[in-house]
Amino acid sequence: MSTNSTRVFVARLLGLDVFDPLGDRLGRLRDVVVLDRGPAKPPLVVGLVVEVPGKKRVFVPMTRVTSMEAGQIICTGLVNLRRFEQRGAEMLVVAEMFDRRVILADGSGSATIEDIGMEQARNGDWYVSQLFVRRGHSMSPLRSLRRNETLIVDWNEVYQGGRNEPQSATTFVASHEDLKPADFAEALHEMNDKRRLEVASELQDERLADVLQELPDDDQVQILSSLDLERAADVLEEMDPDDAADLLAELPEEQKEQLLQLMEPEEAEDVRRLMEYEENTAGSIMTPVPVILPPEATVAEALAHVRREELTPALASAIFVCRPPLETPTGRYLGVVHIQQLLRYPPPEALGNIVDTDLEPVSDHAAVSEVARMLATYNLNAVAVVNDAGRLVGAVTVDDVLDQLLPEDWRAQEEEPPQSMTGGARRG
Template sequence: MASGAPRIFVSHLSGVTVFDPGGDHVGRVRDLVAMLRVSHRPPRLLGLVVELPSRRRIFLPMTRVTGIQAGQVITTGVLNVRRFEQRPTERLVFGELLDRRVRLVDSDEEVTVLDLSVRLLPTRRDWEIDKVFVRKLPEPRAAGTFRRGKGETLTVDWTAVTGFSLEEHGQGAENLLATFEQLRPADLANVLHHLSAKRRAEVAAALDDDRLADVLEELPEDDQIEILGKLQEERAADVLEAMDPDDAADLLSELPEEDKERLLSLMEPDDAADMRRLMSYEERTAGGLMTTEPIVLRPDATVADALARVRNPDLSPALAAQVYVCRPPDETPTGKYLGTVHFQRLLRDPPYTLVSAMLDDDLQTLSPDAPLPAVAGFFATYDMVAAPVVDDSGSLLGAVTVDDVLDHLLPEDWREHEFHELADGTGVTEGAREHDQ
């Protein structure tokens, strides 16, 4: 990048694609690494945390960055592929500096950090953080109250604020989450996994229940338990209700009995009953793997009714792939299970056609006690993405989806390896880590 290049606000770097000199995709920017300095000198920007296609995070020194322009970062092409480990003298810009409460030097007024800008020094290849975009707190209206609306925003020099070097208690997460708003739950889970425990709890607290539920389902078990344990009990129960029932049951089963019962008592009775039913089955069986919330329709439902249910954006693709036709009651455990209608068949028939006229009633069903190998064999044999679980009386209990089968076929710590281990074929070469300090 040429000297005199315009200032870059770090929020614009979140998720930006990193390319090598040949134009090949290397990864995406997930954070920036800075080093605070003494005497209020602006921090030096050491490098970028880049997430490779394998989801491993590596350190890219700024000395290896040849350009930042038009929403992309260009590198020299020689990268260190060892997993990024934060050093004690380093600060993560997104993870630790955004949302901090700092003070203006002139007025001692407390402000919140919304963004930071970086620039390339004109006389060398060093980068530094030079500006801070902050919001003032709303002015007091009366004792214990504040005026409506948000406070004034302004951009000041780094030297005009103080407080970045202090330990932050109760740091917010609004602006950090804004930088990762478009991430899929699995990718946001990866972000949380790499934050400190303190920051992870703050970000989890700032997520809404549905988003946090989706993210929890993608986290390793230890992270799930840690986050759930730091939520207020009423909210923890709400988040568990928002999770897929099978995932929530798996998480509950890992908690001490006293904590489990307390959370179940705070849940809606129907949701708690589903949890207890799922936990009554052995973990590596169809009953332990299934969700209790597949799409269930009565025989007199039409194709139009079925497609309306399939369009629900909260359904996973696997659950939306087929509907299950049963006699009343049409919530699990249902009345007599009659058969399955696949999504492709729904697209081939007129909207007024009854689903009972197009049943696949030859498809075998799974017993709730079917062991994991038998369940996996069923999916492989019939090329299915979801399968009905039916008890001895012929009632539909739930459905097993292929993603849950894979979760249990993989090693127990597969999520940890997914976050940390480098997959073959990334196209980058091994080099020595350079902080160039």
């Protein structure tokens, strides 16, 4: 194997592109997998975690890595593209070892791991040889000035017990705060039950709500049931009403009613209304709080409304024009104004002058398949949903329909890779 030096520090490799020998890019390095061999031996480096297109993370054995240069990593083309799953005594360097606290063997106090150095033995195996640490609390007052000092220590220069202290859930949440909810949910789904609940409990209510909406049903129920009732109700209030209704439908009747009673009355009313509809109808999957404005509102007002950060792109694509009251169920539904229309008219123009009255809304009792055809036929991101009295009760977006049409366990399913791109078993 070719390297710029006999020792490589993991943090310098993170984010590097990984290529096959022909120069085709496989993906980007996200973590390193090591095997815990007990306190007497340093961990063995067994492979890399590479994020391939589609945000999927796969395992590349160290036996397939041929070069680790400053700007790239090269491996053989025989890479199994099945999703990476952690096994047995394996540890992830970035996710589990960075930010751990260790006790320095020289008696100078504790330190926090900030980077890990690995090197290759003569037999070709890679192992963890050094730690880059930041000194923390000193056990001696005479050494207090050395607090926050960084230093490189050999693996055997820290007490072995210190390595068993897991990375705190707080640290994990802080170091992954920039992840999109769907990506954070994927990481949460891959954790064991204990770890998943620890990390979930550290999330702020709004962040937890966003992440819950991206998890499979079983994970949602497990996490929500682990919270005290007051906090669970607060998290449900932060969720989109349709997602909150779906989650509550998975809970026992008594628990469901307790949570609804604890929610703010307006939030609970929206959720209760959605739960009254039969499954697989427009009413059961709609969002009851789309952008709704009166015909007197101007283009400028409409643009200000769709700029709201909490709106999804699909919901922001359409403004539904109704007579007061503007809360669902509204007064008479008049029509829709698409965001592209807003961009074509001057700011003072009234929405009533540009509203599309030809596009028919769907009934709240319409089948999901009918809604899907409507969205596909007219290339829409969202469609109005009305009740028998012609009042707007919500909107169905294209992502609502996709969630309904995809298999229930689609979030947990793995894409089967083409045989020509894989190289046998993961440990092969």
